[in-house]
Amino acid sequence: MLKIRLHGTPDEVESYVNKLENDESVRCLSISQQYKDRGKSEYVRVYVDVQKKK
Template identity: 45%
Template structure:
């Protein structure tokens, strides 16, 4: 399992996570957290890497 922090504009993060679903099993996605003094947000995701890859 991998835990990843994404940071960007809300619509960019949403598009990125949708693409992630095509290659990885997404286990959980946090609610967006606003960054201070910024238009960006943070989202934390947990993914399961496919079996048989070099990360196992």
């Protein structure tokens, strides 16, 4: 299993989550909600657990 932290603008992060979900070589085990960065940052974080398909 691989734990991935995606960090970027909400649209960028959502786009990459969609790519991971549709990637036929990996299976998404869990995807967290978007967490805002501290302060006035426009960025968010999402945590994804993936596993390589056999």
